[in-house]
Each structure stands twice: as C-alpha cells, then as structure tokens.
Amino acid sequence: MKLRQKVIFLAITPLIVALCAIALAVRHQSELLAQQQRATIQQAYLSSKEAELRHYVALASHSIAHLYDSGRDDAATRNEAMRILGSLSYGDDGYFFLYDMQGNTLMHPRQPELVGQNLFGLRDQNGRPTIQNLLQRAREGGGLERYMWVKPSTRKPVAKLGYVVALPRWGWMMGTGIYLDDVDAALAKVDVQQSRNIHNTMLWIAGIAILSSVTVAISGLALNVSELRVADAKLRVLAQRVVESQEEERARLSRDLHDGISQWLVSIKLQIEAGIIRLSSGPPGQQPAAQGVFEHAAEQLGNVMAEVRRISHNLRPAILDDLGLAAALAHLAKEYMLSSGTPVHFEASGSTDALPDVASTVLFRLAQEALTNIERHAGAGRVEIALAGDAAGVTLRITDDGHGFDAEGIALHPQRGIGLRNMMERMDAIGGRFEIVSSGAGTTVTAYAANNG
Structure with missing residues (x-):
C-alpha cells in the first residue's frame, strides 16, 4: 500500500469507527425509546379500557x-x-x-x-x-x-x-x-412505525458515513496530488541546485588546479629542464647555478604539496575523520583567521562523539559556508564559534559583529542566497534545526543536530 493510500485509510478508518459507534448508540437509544413509548401507549389504552369496563358494569348493576x-x-x-x-x-x-x-x-x-x-x-x-x-x-x-x-x-x-x-x-x-385484539393491532402499527423510523435513521447515518468517507478520500487525494506537485517542484529545484553546486565546485576545483598547481608544475618542469641542461652541456662551474635552480624547484614543489593539501582539506578534511568535529572546527577557525585576518574565537564544550558522521560533516560544511559568507559580505571585525554537545545532540552557533542582512528576503530570492538555502537544506536532510538571526549589530547562525541521526 502506498503512503498516500495509508494516509487516506488512517483518516477514513477512525471516521467510520466513530460513525458506527454513533449508529449503535443511536439504535440502542431508539429501541429503548420505542419500548418506553409502546409501554406508555399500551398503558394508556388499557387505562381507558379499564375505565370503560367499570362504567359498563356500573350501568348494568344500576339496570x-x-x-x-x-x-x-x-x-x-x-x-x-x-x-x-x-x-x-x-x-x-x-x-x-x-x-x-x-x-x-x-x-x-x-x-x-x-x-x-x-x-x-x-x-x-x-x-x-x-x-x-x-x-x-x-x-x-x-x-x-x-x-x-x-x-x-x-x-x-x-x-x-x-x-x-x-x-x-x-x-x-x-x-x-x-x-384486546384492536389494542394489539394498534401497538403492532406503533412497532412497525418505530422500526421504520429506526431503519430510516440508520440509512441516514450510513449515507452520512459514505458521504463523509468519500469527501475525506477526495480531499486526501486532492491534498496528495497538490503535495506531490509541490514536492516534485521542490525536488526539481533541489536537483537543479545540486547540479549547480556540483558545477560550481568543479569550476572552483578547476581554477585551483589551473591557476595554482598547473602553473607551478609547468614552472617546475621548465626549471628542472634548465638545470639538467646546465649540468649536462653547460660550461664548467654551472653546478652552483643548477643547484639553485633545483632548490627553487623543490621550494615550489613544497608549495604545490601545500596547495594539494588545501584542496583536499576543502573537499574532505582528514582531521574531521581522525580527530572529530571539534578539532576540525578549531582548525577551520585558525585557517580562516590566518587567511582573512579577522579574529576568531572558538569554544567547544561537552562531547560530540555520539553525533553521526553525516551530521558532523553537515555541521562542518555549514561552518565553512557561514565563514565564507562572513568574509564576503559581513565586514565583521570579530567572529565567535561555539560548539556544545550533550546526550541529546550537538548545537553549533556562529556569531559575527558585521552589518547584517535581510535573512528572510535573501532566502526567498530566486537568484541570491544559494549558500543560505544550502545550509537550510543540509540541516533538513538530517532532520536538524536551523535558525539565522540578523540585524545591524551582527548575525547569529544556530544549527542543531540530534545524536540519533
């Protein structure tokens, strides 16, 4: 059974049960009322007959x-x-x-x-x-x-x-x-009429039950169709955003490889070739110059290795797997402070060991996105990152003293706020909570992930 059918079934079943209970109660009360009415009518008939008989006997006695x-x-x-x-x-x-x-x-x-x-x-x-x-x-x-x-x-x-x-x-x-056969006939007519009334009442209740069930089913189907369309639209938008994010990440990685590593490798290749030429065919005394060329090439190789580590860290920080979320965020805060020059205060309390790996990755990516937004748009003079863990879950709070922005307007803008929507969608994907509060005094981003995933 599909989910929408289960939802409709769970909506209709209590309604049918309630109407059946009402029908049984109405039938029981109707039968009691019919019995009481019959007894009242019978007593009235017999009372009139008794009075009539006394009157006849009195007349006969008088005669x-x-x-x-x-x-x-x-x-x-x-x-x-x-x-x-x-x-x-x-x-x-x-x-x-x-x-x-x-x-x-x-x-x-x-x-x-x-x-x-x-x-x-x-x-x-x-x-x-x-x-x-x-x-x-x-x-x-x-x-x-x-x-x-x-x-x-x-x-x-x-x-x-x-x-x-x-x-x-x-x-x-x-x-x-x-x-008393006329009395019994009158009472039989009363019984037939009361049975007919009870039967008609049951038919009305059955009709109401059928109509209500059909209404609930139609409403449920209409709601399911509407929700399905909305979900499909959201899924298409999300898929488009995922593709756009992937393309942006590939473009950034391509720029990093082309502008950094590729140029350095070309330079190193040329220097190594020049050094080889000096050693093999140059005049005597070129060894010191060749050694200088190789030393410069070795230095550039170190830079290439550092750039590779930086790119690798951005793709998946090894420290997150090795030392955990708190250490990865501390390292991220240190790198941000070195690259941007903005003071960052990081504080961790409690334990985050029970947090699932997926949730840890989401919180780390959220912190990366938040710091990127702060560096690009906030103009902040100070950033504070607080990580708090307990038995229920982990809370991450990132605060800056920048000039703030219209969080709601940016989130709803079709062409802006992609990073903000990505943060919201990441938290929704793991069943977490996300909140952002921004004003002229600064911005605070709060994310909560439960330990049970």
Missing part, C-alpha cells in the same frame, strides 16, 4: 338494582334480571355474562350453547384457569382480569380484559369484557 335491592329471590325475579342483562350490549362484541359461584354458566348472550355447562375447570391454551380466576376476583370484591376467550365476530381466541362483580345474595358473578 337490575330495582330487582336485586327488592329483597326478592324467586325464579321470576332472577329470570327478569337475566333478561335485562342479556339485552344489554355495546359494540359488535360487547355483552354481559352470568355465572354462579360454582362455575355454572347462567347467561351468555353470544354463546348460548355454554348455558348450563360447568366451566369451573376451563383453562386457556396457556394452562391458566379462566372461570376460577374470574370467580376469585369477584369474591375479592370485584376487579379486572385478563384472559383468553373466543371472540364472537371472528370465532378465534384472543386476549380479553374482563371486569366482574359478585351479587352475593343471589350467588351470582356478573361481568363483561373488552377484546
């Missing part, structure tokens, strides 16, 4: 009150009460029923085939005793009881909420009930 309260207990009075109760009805499936306290059916307008049967042992499909529970509720003073019963209009057993009271002087249980 036979003149017979029950008359004190008569003959068959004609009871039959008249049964007739009145049997004629009462409400809705399609609302009726009143009568049982005696032994479970015998006395009146059942919608299921007359049950009249005369003893249903005391009747149980529903769940094994619960139906008539026994109703009788128990009536003996307790009356109340509500939920049970299963065949609905007359559909001839199918459904849940029913009954309300019964006792007529103790006649040994009767009177009651009525409301079938």
Whole structure:
C-alpha cells in the first residue's frame, strides 16, 4: 500500500469507527425509546379500557338494582334480571355474562350453547384457569382480569380484559369484557412505525458515513496530488541546485588546479629542464647555478604539496575523520583567521562523539559556508564559534559583529542566497534545526543536530 493510500485509510478508518459507534448508540437509544413509548401507549389504552369496563358494569348493576335491592329471590325475579342483562350490549362484541359461584354458566348472550355447562375447570391454551380466576376476583370484591376467550365476530381466541362483580345474595358473578385484539393491532402499527423510523435513521447515518468517507478520500487525494506537485517542484529545484553546486565546485576545483598547481608544475618542469641542461652541456662551474635552480624547484614543489593539501582539506578534511568535529572546527577557525585576518574565537564544550558522521560533516560544511559568507559580505571585525554537545545532540552557533542582512528576503530570492538555502537544506536532510538571526549589530547562525541521526 502506498503512503498516500495509508494516509487516506488512517483518516477514513477512525471516521467510520466513530460513525458506527454513533449508529449503535443511536439504535440502542431508539429501541429503548420505542419500548418506553409502546409501554406508555399500551398503558394508556388499557387505562381507558379499564375505565370503560367499570362504567359498563356500573350501568348494568344500576339496570337490575330495582330487582336485586327488592329483597326478592324467586325464579321470576332472577329470570327478569337475566333478561335485562342479556339485552344489554355495546359494540359488535360487547355483552354481559352470568355465572354462579360454582362455575355454572347462567347467561351468555353470544354463546348460548355454554348455558348450563360447568366451566369451573376451563383453562386457556396457556394452562391458566379462566372461570376460577374470574370467580376469585369477584369474591375479592370485584376487579379486572385478563384472559383468553373466543371472540364472537371472528370465532378465534384472543386476549380479553374482563371486569366482574359478585351479587352475593343471589350467588351470582356478573361481568363483561373488552377484546384486546384492536389494542394489539394498534401497538403492532406503533412497532412497525418505530422500526421504520429506526431503519430510516440508520440509512441516514450510513449515507452520512459514505458521504463523509468519500469527501475525506477526495480531499486526501486532492491534498496528495497538490503535495506531490509541490514536492516534485521542490525536488526539481533541489536537483537543479545540486547540479549547480556540483558545477560550481568543479569550476572552483578547476581554477585551483589551473591557476595554482598547473602553473607551478609547468614552472617546475621548465626549471628542472634548465638545470639538467646546465649540468649536462653547460660550461664548467654551472653546478652552483643548477643547484639553485633545483632548490627553487623543490621550494615550489613544497608549495604545490601545500596547495594539494588545501584542496583536499576543502573537499574532505582528514582531521574531521581522525580527530572529530571539534578539532576540525578549531582548525577551520585558525585557517580562516590566518587567511582573512579577522579574529576568531572558538569554544567547544561537552562531547560530540555520539553525533553521526553525516551530521558532523553537515555541521562542518555549514561552518565553512557561514565563514565564507562572513568574509564576503559581513565586514565583521570579530567572529565567535561555539560548539556544545550533550546526550541529546550537538548545537553549533556562529556569531559575527558585521552589518547584517535581510535573512528572510535573501532566502526567498530566486537568484541570491544559494549558500543560505544550502545550509537550510543540509540541516533538513538530517532532520536538524536551523535558525539565522540578523540585524545591524551582527548575525547569529544556530544549527542543531540530534545524536540519533
């Protein structure tokens, strides 16, 4: 997987995980809310049904009150009460029923085939005793009881909420009930609507997740393309600078070889040839003159060797490999002071042994570049070089009292400040820090390289 793909993946993954967590939390809370809403609606339905049943039983009791309260207990009075109760009805499936306290059916307008049967042992499909529970509720003073019963209009057993009271002087249980299938149907509609709402919410969250992921991916790709273009442009500029630096170094080396070593070698060659001629074919007594020629040639050979050492030192100071960064900088400061005549104070503290070789070379080249810039442009009367090492890394600070310059403007100028940009890029290459502060009172260059490279 490419780096840009990894970056996009790492950006999208936390977003998807967060949205999934939000979706799960929203779903859980929605389900809890749906359950609470269903329970509230169910309680409201049942409360209204209970109030309705109490009202119906009160009306039925009132309709036979003149017979029950008359004190008569003959068959004609009871039959008249049964007739009145049997004629009462409400809705399609609302009726009143009568049982005696032994479970015998006395009146059942919608299921007359049950009249005369003893249903005391009747149980529903769940094994619960139906008539026994109703009788128990009536003996307790009356109340509500939920049970299963065949609905007359559909001839199918459904849940029913009954309300019964006792007529103790006649040994009767009177009651009525409301079938709850319409309540269950209403609650089922609520469940379907709530499930649809939860499903739609999940779809919205999924849509937002997809849209957000696509947006992040597109933004990441656009950013990667933009950064890639910028990086390519910087790489091309850097490659051009590297080529320019190489060509400048080759030109300088060519000038040093041509203007110094080459001319000296030609001069030495001519002097050696002249000395040979004097020794071989000249008149007697030319030996002292020939010796002087060879001595001058030997002196020039010494100069050539010194120039070779100088060029070699500029290309790669051997002292940096042999004695370390501090000794190489001390030698550089001494050479600069001898060549420019500007006093240089060098001070080293701590240890630089843990610094990688590449970082040591970069700091040394940076010091070379800084001293070259000071000699060419600063007009300084004094230079201070401080090298400090610790367990974390090494800090190099070069300060002069010259007239300073606009560091930011020079760094951004396309044709100037090549040396300054080279210093910055060298430090960036090793992961170090570079800072330059310049004013009319002087310039300070600070570079830091970590020991871990």
